[in-house]
Every structure is written in structure tokens, then in C-alpha cells.
Amino acid sequence: MLSKSAEYALRATIYIALKGSEDNKLGIDEIATAIDSPQYFTAKILQLLTKNNGVVSSVRGPNGGFYLTDAARKLPVRAVLEAVGEDGIITKCVLGLKECSESRPCPMHEQYRYIKAQLRQMFEKTSIQDLANESGKGKIVINNRQIKTK
């Protein structure tokens, strides 16, 4: 469904939203451990998220780390996917046809249209903060690990 990059991007973003703040920046090691992802690779992905769409903010040096601004928290989940170049799920044809549209639909188009619209809804109407809130409900989990909300 999604690439590893996209999965890590989402998990990392949710984790940062949940545990980080401007005066509690999180280090890459903590993040990678928490979401159970390869550290260096996750670092690369966070770089993408800081460069594109301003999803994640970062500062270097002592007490540096990653956090989300209030504005970033309001961004739709789609912004995360876009930042890692992975929004094809809601833009491309299921059968991979370049030219597939209402006027020239592929054999699955009719059926998939509605589902695609819902995926789009989900990724556009849900904000990063919304996901963090879900995660905060206690029983909800990132990577098999209960996250303690402060």
C-alpha cells in the first residue's frame, strides 16, 4: 500500500506530534527507537519532512532535535505523503494507466472511483494532530508499543 518511507514518515510524524514540542525537541535516536525504524534511514526521511511542506521542524546542536509547530499540526496527513513523494494512492490509476479518466476510464475505474475519493478524504480531512489525538487515547499504539502520553 505505502512504501517503507511513507510508513516511517507517518509514524515518525505522529510520534513527534505526540511527544515533542518546541521546548522538548526529540532526537533521531529516540524517534527511531520509538517507532521501530532504522535510525539513519529515518533521519533521511525527517530531512525530507523538514524540507518539504514544512511538516517537521528541526534545530541542530545541543538540545536540538525535531518538533512540530502548531501550524504543522494542522496540516493534513496528505502533506506527509507528499513530502516523501508518495501520494500516488490518491492520484494514480489502479492499473497504472497513464491515461485513465472519467472520459477514458480503465476497467476498474468505476469501482475504484468511490474508494479513491474516500482515501483522499481520509488523507485530506485528517490532520496530523488528529492522528496524534487518536494515538493519545491510550489503547492506541505506534509499533506495538504503548506510548505514554504525559
Place this chain on the structure above:
Amino acid sequence: MLSKSAEYALRATIYIALKGSEDNKLGIDEIATAIDSPQYFTAKILQLLTKNNGVVSSVRGPNGGFYLTDAARKLPVRAVLEAVGEDGIITKCVLGLKECSESRPCPMHEQYRYIKAQLRQMFEKTSIQDLANESGKGKIVINNRQIKTK
């Protein structure tokens, strides 16, 4: 969304359903050209489809080629995905968590559950023949090319 393998598998299967029959078997070159896919690679995929789930049938030698049995035509689209090992879309967690379930849901679980159910519906309730019929409606297209139904 889907891998190239899965896309080619679906396109090839639909094409064979539409144009082939037990006494009009289709050659790999025709198929690959028609669905605009790399020939040798598509051959590999058709091998998978003949070995797994009996989606496609084939015979070698002169006048050999690929076709679908009547039974195969009734198979759900999911059988094609399974045959190429690509049914993760309807089985796996969006965030890639190993342990994500009703009792231990990931932050997107609630939202995605319904969509996943619909994807499953689509892939399980739609048969290969159904897709071929769609394709037969005339304006519908495999790979930007109008397929002439006899």
C-alpha cells in the same frame, strides 16, 4: 498503490479474458504489446498466474498461448493479486505495524477500517469476467488503446 507486477498481471488477465479463449490462445508478444508492458517480464508474471490459483491457462507449442477457462473467469480479482503476492493492500496495516488490530489499533485504524473493507469488497466481489465486461463497454480502455471486442 500496486506494484508493476500486479498492474501487469491485472492488465494481462483482463486482456486475455477479453480477447482469448480456449480455441484462440494468445501469444505473449500480442499480450505484452496490447497492454504496453515489457514482454519478457510479462511472461514471468503469466507464469505466476498459471502456477498460482489457476488464473491463467497455457499450452506450449504451435498454436499454443494463454487463455482463461470458464472457471478462471469467475475468480475474484483478488486471486490475481494473490497469485503475484500482492494482496497486502487489503491485509496489512496502513502504517506497516505488525500488530495492528481492533484491540490494538494504530492511529489510522479507525479511519482506514471502512476503506479497507471496501477495497476488500471490490477485489473479492468483482470477478475477472466482470472487468472484461467493463472493458467491453467500448469507451473503456486498457492502456490508452481501445480494445476491439469481437
Place this chain on the structure above:
DNA sequence: TTGAAAAAAGATAAATTAGTCTTTATTTAT
């Protein structure tokens, strides 16, 4: 103003997926 802590950037490696080519086996027709 120096040292240490952090992310950024860059270079490389490993794994997976996609794609190609060659050889073999099977089938049909002559």
C-alpha cells in the same frame, strides 16, 4: 572561543523489484 551535541549532507552498500536474454521442454504439423 572551544568543545560537544545535534541534524544535514554526502557517499556507499545491501536488498528488492523490474526487466532482458538464453536455453530447455513441450506441442503440433509435416
Place this chain on the structure above:
DNA sequence: ATAAATAAAGACTAATTTATCTTTTTTCAA
């Protein structure tokens, strides 16, 4: 029986994605 047509099987190459390691830059605190 033999030759030709075809898919199957296997070996190989290329591209992309995933992952790791090293070096550089920035920032803070002593």
C-alpha cells in the same frame, strides 16, 4: 522422425528502494 512454434525455466542485468556509515555544519554552553 523432424522442424518449427511456443511457453517454461534459468541466469543475468539494471533500476529503484531501503539502509548504513562518514563528514560537515550549526548551535549551545562552559
